[in-house]
Amino acid sequence: MLMAKKFYFTAAVFLLVTLFSVEAKAEKRIGVLLWTNEAHYTEAKNGVMDQLKEAGFGEPALKYTIENAAGSKAKLAELVQKLVAAKYDLIITIGTTATIAATTVIKDVPVVFSTVYDPVEAGIAKDWKSSGNNTTGASTKIPMSKLVDILKEVVPVKRLAVLYTPGEKNSEAQLIGLQKIQAHARIKVIPIILTRKEEVAQTLSGVVPTAEAMYLTGSSIIGETVPTIVDIANKAKVVTISHLDDLVEKGALLGVCVNSYRVGRLAGKKAVRILKGAKPSSIPIEPEKKVDIILNRKTAQAGQFQIPGSFMRKVTKTIE
DSSP, rough: HHHHHHHHHHHHHHHHHHHHHHHHHTTOOHHHHHHHHOOOHHHHHHHHHHHHHHHHHOTTTTTEEEEOTTTOHHHHHHHHHHHHHTSSOOOOOOEEHHHOOOOHHOOOSEEEEEEEEEEETTTSOOOOOOOOOEEEEEEOOOHHHHHHHHHHSSSSEEEEEEEOOOOOHHHHHHHHHHHHHHHHHTTTEEEEEEGGGGGGGHHHHGGGGGOOOEEOOOOHHHHHHHHHHHHHHHHOOOOOSSSOOOHTTTTEEEEOOOHHHHHHHHHHHHHHHHTTTGGGSSSSOOEOOOOOEEEEEEHHHHHTOOOOOOTTTTEEEEOO
């Protein structure tokens, strides 16, 4: 009888150890892919992670692997293949370029994106209400009419130079958005192509005499050359504006922006729903609705820009 009890006890322990081992192997694994190290991408990633942690999906409950393409399309392609091979339960992408690269290849794993300007225009989703595929997420899109109206409170702009990079879908989408409203807004949009950071200064030297303001799109090249762009604009008394808060942090005069961290939190809420069993296509894609108006005081002083008091009352954040 004693031998039988020992046998059953040993068998029970073995079973528990086996079940624990299987459960450990079955823990959910999440891959996170960033396009670059730019601040708005990092802040969005932090927002996603904090939201997941608050919902009980932080480490060690889930295992995360974070990859960064550092702005290299070759490295991005390698990382996407790495994500495919790893067979994650959920993939989180930060940035339009990273999201397009991942969703072009990955069709059978849920993908939640953040910091994508226009997922429909970029071809990531079929519609805002339902992607119609394995994706959902949060957008940084703001009405371009709102941005232009705010810009006109500072400078009576009639010619707006739009700095963008062909092939970067978010950058192209912002140009298209402005072109669509130029007649109604009574402005002339002047597209300015930037393809190499080494050529930015030379390209802009011929632009500044033709415009009262320059809009900085979400191009990775622009993100790396903001100080150069702003310095040239300031000397010509040309106002710089963007929809990205970190570009204002780097020197752009004005920002009509959604907070990158809040966009990440919004994406994180959608990731939580998927981890609880929802399908991505059942979760609407949303833009972050709260908009900040940001003024860089250093740039205002450097360029000797006169900021109307009526505008200052609308500013929600200043960069000192």
